[in-house]
Amino acid sequence: xxxxVPVGAGLLAAAVLFCAGLTGVLVRRNVLFVLLSLEVMLNxxxxxxxxAGAHWGQADGQVMYFFILTMAAAEMAVGLSLVLQxxxxxxxxxxxxxxxxRG
Amino acid sequence: MLRLLxxxxxxxxxxxxxxxxxxxxxxxxxxxxxxxxxxxxSTVLAAVVSVAFVRTTPPDAAYVQTxxxxxxxxxxxxxxxFHLDALSLTMMAVVTFVGLLxxxxxxAFMASEEGYRRFFGYMNLFVGSMLxxxxxxxxxxxxxxxxxxxxxxxLLIGFWYKDRANAQAAMKAFFVTRVxxxxxxxxxFLLFVSLGTLQIQPVLRSVSQYPPGTSLCTAAAAxxxxxxxxxxxxxxxxIWLPDAMAGPTPVSALIHAATMVTAGFYLITRMHPLFxxxxxxxxxxxxxxxxxxxxxALSALAQHDxxxxxxxxxxxxxxxxxxxxGAGAWSAAxxxxxxxxxxxxxxxxxxxxxxxxxxGEHDIFKMGGLRRHxxxxxxxxxxxxxxxxxxxxxxxxxxxxxxxxxxxxLSDVAGPAFWTIGVVGAFLTAAYTFRLVFVVFFGPEQRRxxxxxxxxxxxxxxxxxxxxxxxxxxxxxxxxxxxxSFYHFLHSAMPGPARDFNSAGGPWxxxxxxxxxxxxxxxxxxxxxxxxxxxxxxxxxTTMGVRLHDxxxxxxxxxxxxxxxxxxxxxxxxxxxxxxxxxxxxxxVAGLSYGTHRVLSRTVNGNVRWYVGAISLGxxxxxxLxxxx
Numbered sequence: 001x002x003x004x005v006p007v008g009a010g011l012l013a014a015a016v017l018f019c020a021g022l023t024g025v026l027v028r029r030n031v032l033f034v035l036l037s038l039e040v041m042l043n044x045x046x047x048x049x050x051x052a053g054a055h056w057g058q059a060d061g062q063v064m065y066f067f068i069l070t071m072a073a074a075e076m077a078v079g080l081s082l083v084l085q086x087x088x089x090x091x092x093x094x095x096x097x098x099x100x101x102r103g
Numbered sequence: 104m105l106r107l108l109x110x111x112x113x114x115x116x117x118x119x120x121x122x123x124x125x126x127x128x129x130x131x132x133x134x135x136x137x138x139x140x141x142x143x144x145s146t147v148l149a150a151v152v153s154v155a156f157v158r159t160t161p162p163d164a165a166y167v168q169t170x171x172x173x174x175x176x177x178x179x180x181x182x183x184x185f186h187l188d189a190l191s192l193t194m195m196a197v198v199t200f201v202g203l204l205x206x207x208x209x210x211a212f213m214a215s216e217e218g219y220r221r222f223f224g225y226m227n228l229f230v231g232s233m234l235x236x237x238x239x240x241x242x243x244x245x246x247x248x249x250x251x252x253x254x255x256x257x258l259l260i261g262f263w264y265k266d267r268a269n270a271q272a273a274m275k276a277f278f279v280t281r282v283x284x285x286x287x288x289x290x291x292f293l294l295f296v297s298l299g300t301l302q303i304q305p306v307l308r309s310v311s312q313y314p315p316g317t318s319l320c321t322a323a324a325a326x327x328x329x330x331x332x333x334x335x336x337x338x339x340x341x342i343w344l345p346d347a348m349a350g351p352t353p354v355s356a357l358i359h360a361a362t363m364v365t366a367g368f369y370l371i372t373r374m375h376p377l378f379x380x381x382x383x384x385x386x387x388x389x390x391x392x393x394x395x396x397x398x399x400a401l402s403a404l405a406q407h408d409x410x411x412x413x414x415x416x417x418x419x420x421x422x423x424x425x426x427x428x429g430a431g432a433w434s435a436a437x438x439x440x441x442x443x444x445x446x447x448x449x450x451x452x453x454x455x456x457x458x459x460x461x462x463g464e465h466d467i468f469k470m471g472g473l474r475r476h477x478x479x480x481x482x483x484x485x486x487x488x489x490x491x492x493x494x495x496x497x498x499x500x501x502x503x504x505x506x507x508x509x510x511x512x513l514s515d516v517a518g519p520a521f522w523t524i525g526v527v528g529a530f531l532t533a534a535y536t537f538r539l540v541f542v543v544f545f546g547p548e549q550r551r552x553x554x555x556x557x558x559x560x561x562x563x564x565x566x567x568x569x570x571x572x573x574x575x576x577x578x579x580x581x582x583x584x585x586x587x588s589f590y591h592f593l594h595s596a597m598p599g600p601a602r603d604f605n606s607a608g609g610p611w612x613x614x615x616x617x618x619x620x621x622x623x624x625x626x627x628x629x630x631x632x633x634x635x636x637x638x639x640x641x642x643x644x645t646t647m648g649v650r651l652h653d654x655x656x657x658x659x660x661x662x663x664x665x666x667x668x669x670x671x672x673x674x675x676x677x678x679x680x681x682x683x684x685x686x687x688x689x690x691x692v693a694g695l696s697y698g699t700h701r702v703l704s705r706t707v708n709g710n711v712r713w714y715v716g717a718i719s720l721g722x723x724x725x726x727x728l729x730x731x732x
Contacts, residue, residue, distance in 0.1 A: 025715050034711075099709025
């Protein structure tokens, strides 16, 4: 049995991952990379759940990770199909092109 | 038989309801049948009621019929009740009878008009409202009729509403009479607050207890006088009447000659005990009448539109009625009302026929020579004109105007100065009337339409002209044989001060003066328009002549005065006040919303990354707040 990872270090890693993902969403203009960064953020959340579950010695955290994984898969399916549509309509993957709903 | 009284006003009103509710499905014949039938039945009933009233004069010389209680608010419980006495009986008979003849005339006159049903509906409503006004037992019901008449006037002047000028004339009539109506309403409030009742007879009884000149009586009488001035088109609220000629000619005959404009006269006569205890106001009545009769008669001399001549003539003749009332000669005024209703509606109907014969031409100088084309019409018109000018051979002396002038001479209020104005007015009356006759029916022939005059227009016209001409007969009998008749019937109900000439020869000298004044007027116009028209052309060609002519044609520039003194400043003030404080509050609310909208809509820039950033910042802020607090 491996020595448990310290909670602080695990949560810190999750926070770093989350911020990296958020930065990617904010900085990237290519919608494909935005989706990738979103995935990173989701996984950072999952990591935080797992670390917390391990810390309390309960399975809830890992169950939660399965839900997040399922949700991420569904989201990705919808997201990728939207990306396809976007490519077809605008001929580009740049999010700045899709600004017709500005006020 | 007197119990049938309530049907007299109700029949025309139900005719109105039938025509308006009946809708477009009613064929024209049905419309005519309902429109005329209701008024005809009403006329017959009015005659029956009148005969019954005269044969069995009820106690107090009045018959009151209460239909139902209108409303009850505390002590204030006006009833829908009708009051019949000599005055209201006379008015009722004239309104129904003249109204009936004009309805018959209208079937032919309006035959080719669209809105035939609407026309008869309004006419019925008018007759009904006028009858309510006349028969009302309390001032509130009288006011209902008063406003109903005003409404019909508006609707009928603007009957051809597609023409903007007509609609404006209708608005003008409505607004100007509204000034008087407001004064009347305030007068009624004042009487109610002071006396606690609106029943006319109790009001008059309690008012006559006051000593003359009490401020309450003077104020109430003055307010009623303003109301009467507005409705009867007297100075200075007369400006609506000439423009009201924009309506169809039968409307002019019915509303603006025979009946509606006499509502003011009726109001004062009905309330005459109130005016007797307000001598100052009574004197004002005489002054208003005298000034109006002169001013209007002079304006009539210069008009080119045949209907405007008659309109100014109507104002002038009602001026005579006001003058008579100012002298306290209620019966003479009523008598003049009857004759005026007959001959003036006849003149209007004749003018309508002449206008039709000239393809809708209103300018008298473009008509000319109708005598040969329409011999019967011109004879009847001549008869009516002679009645208006009060010429003895045809119209049987003792014309109502002479009665008025006698009374004015004898009264201590009015006296010789007013009498002189009246005689000058008689001269002018004859002059403008025969100017019309000479120009329209004599003179060179002009173009005409070939269509024949309908029987249904000719017969009512002839009847009215004939009756107008013989309306002096009762007084002739009185003077010659001492047979007491119509005048004494009126006098018994409204006793004025008993006055008579001292000497036996007195009346005849005065009679000679009146006849001479009328003949001089006719002679002068004959000279100017038939014999030596060069003189007239010369007078009009001088600068002074042109100015005078323009002034008279414009009705002494009253329209201009009101335009500069009231309308223009009012419009300016309204413009100035457009952005006042209250508006500012609402404008600020609107401006704030708009500004916020502009700021917030900046954030919706369509950039996904921007949204994500905003959401993140928001989340951080919320979490931070939770942690800190």
